[in-house]
Amino acid sequence: MGVAQHKLSYYLSRLVDIGLLEREVPVTERSSEKSKRGLYRIKDYFLDFWFKYIYPYRSYVEIGQTSFVIDVIKKTFKEKHVSFVYEDICREKVTRMSLKGELPVLASRVGKWWDGEDEIDIVGVDSEDRVVLLGECKYTNSQVDVDLYYKLVERSKKLNVVERPLYVFFSLNGFTKEFIRKSREENNVLLFECDDGDINGGDNVRFVSIRDIRNNPAVLWKDSEAVITVNGKPKAVVMRIDGDPKEILDFIEKMRVQIAVEKLRMFSLEKGLNNLSDDEIEKIVREEKRKYSSE
The missing domain is CATH 1.20.5 (Single alpha-helices involved in coiled-coils or other helix-helix interfaces)
Structure with a gap:
C-alpha cells in the first residue's frame, strides 16, 4: 500500500470516523475496542462493489473491453458480493425478530463469529455473554442439506453456548426434505427461505417530494436516507452521517x-x-x- 505499518491505524480510524469503513470483531468479544481479532471492511455496498469490480479492471474499461469486466462480474457476483449482503440482511432480520419477541430467545446483540479455522454467520449473545442463538445463511442455487446443521452444532462447541440454543438457517432456494424433517423433530431449529424479494423489499430507496417536506418536515427523518424530489425528479439526498461533516462532503465530492x-x-x-x-x-x-x- 505504500503506507508504513505504524501509520495504518491512524488512517483506518479516520476512515471509520467518516463512515467509509467499519471494524468488526466476533460478537462474543466482551471488549470490541481491545480485541485483537478485529477486521475492517467497506461499509457501503456500492463502494464495496466498485473496489471489487471496477477499480481492479479500470484498464479494461478504459480501452473499451467492458465485456471482459461484465463476464468477471457475472461469474463471481453472487459469491463475492451478494452473498455477503445477504448475510447482513439475515442478521438484521434475526435482530428485529428477537427484539419483537418473535423468537423463543432474546439476544442482546447479534453478529458473526470467527477464529483462525471456523466461522459462523449468525451468533446471538444474551446479557450474560452466553450464546443463545446460532445460524447460517446460504445464497446458493441449490437446496441446503441437513449436513449444515450438524456442522454448525460441531462448530458451536468452541463457544460458551447455553444447554439448548436456537438454530436458525436462511436459504435462497429452500431446504432438502431431510432438513425440513429435522426442523420438525427439533423445536429449536428454524428454517427461513428468503428470496430476492425479501432482500430488495426492505431496502428500497425512499423518495420524498419537496411538497411533503413543506407540509410535514418530520418526514425527512423517518429513515436514515431519503431522496428529495422536485416535480418528480430527484434533486438531493438526505442521509445520516457519522463523523466530521466536512470530511464526508469532501469524500462525496x-x-x-x-x-x-x-x-x-x-x-x-x-x-x-x-x-x-x-x-x-x-x-x-x-x-x-x-x-x-x-x-
Whole structure:
C-alpha cells in the first residue's frame, strides 16, 4: 500500500470516523475496542462493489473491453458480493425478530463469529455473554442439506453456548426434505427461505417530494436516507452521517468527480474521441470556446 505499518491505524480510524469503513470483531468479544481479532471492511455496498469490480479492471474499461469486466462480474457476483449482503440482511432480520419477541430467545446483540479455522454467520449473545442463538445463511442455487446443521452444532462447541440454543438457517432456494424433517423433530431449529424479494423489499430507496417536506418536515427523518424530489425528479439526498461533516462532503465530492471522469472516458470510447491527436483536441476546444463566447 505504500503506507508504513505504524501509520495504518491512524488512517483506518479516520476512515471509520467518516463512515467509509467499519471494524468488526466476533460478537462474543466482551471488549470490541481491545480485541485483537478485529477486521475492517467497506461499509457501503456500492463502494464495496466498485473496489471489487471496477477499480481492479479500470484498464479494461478504459480501452473499451467492458465485456471482459461484465463476464468477471457475472461469474463471481453472487459469491463475492451478494452473498455477503445477504448475510447482513439475515442478521438484521434475526435482530428485529428477537427484539419483537418473535423468537423463543432474546439476544442482546447479534453478529458473526470467527477464529483462525471456523466461522459462523449468525451468533446471538444474551446479557450474560452466553450464546443463545446460532445460524447460517446460504445464497446458493441449490437446496441446503441437513449436513449444515450438524456442522454448525460441531462448530458451536468452541463457544460458551447455553444447554439448548436456537438454530436458525436462511436459504435462497429452500431446504432438502431431510432438513425440513429435522426442523420438525427439533423445536429449536428454524428454517427461513428468503428470496430476492425479501432482500430488495426492505431496502428500497425512499423518495420524498419537496411538497411533503413543506407540509410535514418530520418526514425527512423517518429513515436514515431519503431522496428529495422536485416535480418528480430527484434533486438531493438526505442521509445520516457519522463523523466530521466536512470530511464526508469532501469524500462525496471526490466520488462525484471520479464518476464524472468515468462517464467522460466511456463517452470518449463510444465516440472514438480517445484516438484524437493533440491538434484535433485543440481545434475542438477552440470551437467550443467560440460558441460559448457568442452566446
